[in-house]
Amino acid sequence: MLIIPKKEIPLQNILNAINMYRPIQIDRENLTLMGVSFPDLATLDSTANAIGSNMFEGFEPTEKLIRLYLDYKTGKIGNTQLLFHLKEIL
Numbered sequence: 377m378l379i380i381p382k383k384e385i386p387l388q389n390i391l392n393a394i395n396m397y398r399p400i401q402i403d404r405e406n407l408t409l410m411g412v413s414f415p416d417l418a419t420l421d422s423t424a425n426a427i428g429s430n431m432f433e434g435f436e437p438t439e440k441l442i443r444l445y446l447d448y449k450t451g452k453i454g455n456t457q458l459l460f461h462l463k464e465i466l
Contacts, residue, residue, distance in 0.1 A: 412442045440465050
């Protein structure tokens with residue numbers, strides 16, 4: 377039998393967990409994520425999943441970052457351009 381000791385969870389920890397979840401605008405019908413258009417549903421879904429996972433680590437997506445990621449993912453820009461633009465945005 378596993379016994380888990382009871383302990384109080386600080387209110388700030390609970391509030392942080394609640395605030396960790398922030399919905400993002402995904403429109404699968406029009407293939408958009410936070411207003412950024414995607415070429416197909418698979419790319420939209422994989423990007424939304426990647427961004428959602430990172431949001432639990434504190435990442436806050438913006439339209440510019442999503443557009444930049446999409447340009448990188450679809451081959452419009454390479455590694456060097458990605459890093460250059462990330463320095464500008466962040």
